[in-house]
Structures are given as structure tokens and as C-alpha cells.
Amino acid sequence: MMQIKTDFRSDTVTVPTAGMLEAMMTARVGDDVYGEDETVAELEVKLARIFNMEAGLFCPSGTMTNQIAIKCFTQPMDEVICDQTAHVYRYEGGGIAYHSMASVRLLYGPRGILTPELIAPEINEDNIHYPNSALVVLENTVNKGGGACYTLDQIAPVHELCKRSGLKLHLDGARIFNALTATGDMAHNYGQYFDGISVCLSKGLGAPVGSVLLGSKETIHKARKIRKAFGGGMRQAGFLAAAGIYALDHHVERLAEDHRHAVLLADALKAADFVEDVMQVETNIVIFKLAKGYTSAAVVSSLSDNGILCGTTGPDTIRFVTHLNISEDMIAYAIQTLKELKPLRNI
Template sequence: MKIDFRSDTVTKPTPEMLAAMMSAKVGDDVYGEDETVNELEHKLASMFHMEAGLFCPSGTMTNQIAIKCFTQPMDEVICDQTAHVYRYEGGGIAYNSMASVRLLHGQRGILTPEMIEPEVNEENIHYPKSSLVVLENTVNKGGGKCYTLDQIAAIHHLCAVKGIKLHLDGARLFNALVATGDRASDYGQYFDGISICLSKGLGAPVGSVLLGSAAMIKQAKRVRKVLGGGMRQAGFLAAAGIYALDHHVQRLAEDHQHAKALAAALTETNYVESVMPVETNIVLFDVAKGFKADEVVHALGKKGILCNTTSNKTIRLVTHLDISAAMIDQTIDVISKLAI
């Protein structure tokens, strides 16, 4: 049996989620006539106290649509140098929005107003216009590190003073909410756009929702069409998202505990130099001197434990709803006895 820690995107729908999908009421969403898509968009917008939502195939699409809506060609996007919108979205900021990027070096990807303010360009024809700040919560490359609402509020205040839009890549936002105890309803006041991914920790097979003002979502729907993201009877997919929101949020705490157990086991081995502190469901660890990350991954794979490298010395494991407590125990046993 393989135990798959490569990502929380590898999950399969539960039987109950499949049943919800198969019984969904559907229509043509491009005409706005899919009842289940409309329900999902309204549900998330209400949850985060925002005006409207737009269901899309992926978090990359919701992020790229938001950036397109909040910038003009020759503008500049400010984000951390590890940000998903910069590293893992195929150069989409340049391709889709014709904007440049100002990269900051946050602590595990977490930005502060003190980092951002000096990088906001003054009005000058030689400089791109600083028009958007993008945050990521949780921070993937930061090992699932979370922003708190107080940190977000301070950045929002700076953006408001500077006249800059603020977007959140919330790929694993519900992990952050469960870990911090913050409320979704407090988020809408701080962001012009929020991208919510349903296919990671929440376990839906496909889909993300972009949240924003009614006017922004109207524009976003046009951009989605241009990007080829208009779907027809998408309610079958939206139903999985609704089921996930109703049944899979609080159980994220279990994934977090599993990740912490794995981290504790890794610290006791001779082939691990350090483990990044675990807050949510991502475990990042560096291999010790004399070991290679890809060799450790290969050795774990031979024992049925699947994971990925993120650099030549760093390995990532991600817990999710398809990982049981028994699987964690088995993995810890493999980790403790692994000979490389």
C-alpha cells in the first residue's frame, strides 16, 4: 500500500461527497443558471462577508483573474519571493496582466507593512505603478505558516493609505482558520479579492472560488471567459465544494496533528538536519550533511511512502483526509527505521 504525502491535491472524493455530486441540480453556468454553482458562490461570499463569488477550475485561475482585475499593463505586483502566484503559475502575471513583480523576502513567506512600504513606488514615469499586494495563507514554501488577522489588518491599513489593492491567495486558508481560530467572517473587510481552493485540504476533486465585490466579480467573469474558464453544468463539481465546506473543515485539525507527529519523528533521525516548525498540514525538512534529498525520497518510496523534494536538500510531506492515523503510525515506523 502506498501512503501518499506528495500533496493534499491527491485526495479522492468520499462516498458521501460522490453522492452529493451525483444528486446536484445543474444548469448552464455560463448563463448563470446552475443552481449548485450559484449556491457555492453565495455560500462562500456570505461566509467571508464579501459581496460575490466566481467558481473556477483552479486556484491558479482565480489568482490570475484577480491580478488581471486589479492591475493594468505596466503596473507592479508586490509579493513574497516564494509566492505561488510568482513561482508556480507559469509566469501568468507577465503573460496575462503584463505587470512586473516586486519580490520581498518575508520570514517564511510572511510579509509585514515595514517590508512592503519601502517597496511601494512613488509616482514617477520611470517606475511601474505599485497597484497590488498579494499575500498567501497558508504559505506553501513557508511550511504551512499562517498569517494572523492582526498581521493582515496592519497590511490592509498600509494598502488603504497607499491606494493599493490587496489580494489573498487562500489556497489553504481553511487550514489557517482552523490553526489560528480566526473567523472567516472577519476576512472580507481586509481584502479586495480572496481565492479559496476547494481541492486541497478540503478534499474536493476540482475547483476554486474567487471572492470580491459585485463589480469586481462581474469583471472577473469576463476575464474567466477569455481565459477559457467558462464551464457549463459545473454544479456536479460545485456540489463537492459545498459538501467539503459542510463536512471537511473542522477535521483539518486532525491533519495538523498528523503533520506534527511526522515532524517529531523526523527530528529523531540521523538523516534529517532540521524540520521547519509545523503549524498546519505541511512538513518541510532539510536532510543532514552527507545525504541527498532525492535519495531520501527514493528510499522512502521503496517503503511505500510517497513525498517530493522542493530543493536539493529539502523534502515536503503534506497530510490530508486520505491519510489515516494508522497510516501515520506506519509512516513513523518507516521514518525511524529507514536506512539510507
């Protein structure tokens, strides 16, 4: 079978489609720091309406939207409660400590999913010895949980606990539209539960750059100043915002195709003799554990030799991520390669 270069490293590796490029090149732009970029404003309003929130703020990355939200919702000596797999904790450069001077209380939810039963015992009482429990962060979908996702029925009781306890609730919605596609929940029902929502446009939706922080008008007013201090104020950012608008209009429904591709890959991996276990697939992420004697480095190298790129999540675990640049032919090639692959094994 002829080699087909296939990139499963992340859904961030996508490139704009022809239609998206056309939308970008014809965007109406202005200086967004002055509040004069029509297309940025359109994107912010559009997403706020989709999620039933009051306002939005366009930023270069999901890391920035998350870190701005955390700074909006905490003070120094506060504590952020999240799962130990959370992106805000593991993959944002220590930003919680650096930007917000807050500590972190790590929980161990099944596949990164938190429940009121896990959170409630970890909320500190008012005591001079303890940091002030101020914020809970959920991640949807959970990256290191293999794309596991919350339903609104799971989110609602977490919201109620936070409300009773005086805590803010933020959603790292890096792949929120993947979650909505999988659960069938409606985006406009999210706004009632969260003080902040970060929506990433450059993963499954396929935009080249950008995330939007959603919240109340008061929160976004504060967030805009923090974004400026973070160096995130952009000028003619409408060229990028136009890609986000196009993605929302054209790339949401097709996420189901990515999920279907992920299931096909998982089925092929389950049959491979170098794989011990495959995490349950809910969305577009496939994480699998290697059989004894195989290492991630060796298997990733063997796949790379066959034109298939992927990433590791541990010494014996590997991640595939499907996205809009993965075709049916690529999936067929990957499945055939997995059937024939003979990676080196340590004896």
C-alpha cells in the same frame, strides 16, 4: 511491518468520499455560462457569506482565480508586490507577465510572511521611471513557508498600508481553512481587509476540482468576463460545485486532524539521523532539511521503496503534506519507517 502505501506529495491527491460522490451525483445543474446552474450559484453565495464578501466566481483552479484577480486589480506597466516564495510568482507559469503584463516586486518575508515594514519601502513613488505599485498579494497558508499562516492581527496593518497607499490587496487562500483552524480566527472577519480572496476547495477540503474568487459585485462582474476569455467558463459545473459545498459542510472541522498528523511526522523526523532540521509545523505541511551528505533524490527514492510518496522543495529539502486520505495507520507506518530508514549517503 507490512508496507502501507502512503501519499504525502500534496493535499491535492485526495479522492472524493462516498458522501461527496453522492452529493455530486444528485446535484441540480444547468448551463453556468448562461448563469443557470443552481448549485454553482449556491456555492458562490455560500462562500461569499462565509467570508463576508459581496459575490463569488467558481473557477477550475486556484491558479485561475489568482490570475483573474491580478488582472482585475492591475493594468499593464503596474507592479505586483509579493513574497519571493509566492505561488502566484513561482508556480503559475509566469501568468502575471503573460496575462496582466505586470512586473513583480519580490520581498523576503520570514517563512513568506509579509509585514508593513517589509512592504512600505518597496512601494514606488509616482515617477515615470518606475512601474506603478498596484497590488499586494498575501498567501495563506504559505506553501514554501512550511504551512506558515497569517493571523488577522498581522493582516490588518497590511490592509491599512495598502489603503493609505492606494494599493489593492489580494489573498491567495489556497489553504485558508487550514490557517483559520490553526489561528482560531473567524472567516467572516476576512472580507473587510481584502479586495479579492481565492479559496481553494481541492486541497485540504478534499473536493476534486475548483476554487472560488471572492470580491465585490463589481470585481466579480469583471472577473466573469476575464474567466470567459481564459477559457474557464464551464457548463454543467454544478456536479463539481456540489463537491465544494459538501466539503465546506463536512471537511472543515476535520482539518485539525491533519495538523495533528503533521506534528507527529515532524517529531519523528526530528529524531531521524538523516534530518538536520524540521521547519516549525503550524498546519498540514512539514518541510525538513536533510543532514550533510544526503540528497532529496536519494531520500525520496528510499521512502518510495517503502511505499511512502513525497516531494522535494530543493536539493536537500523534502515536503510532507497531510490530508483527509491519510489514516492513523498510515501515520504509524510512516513514523516506524522513518525510524528504520537508511537512505544512501554521499561520502
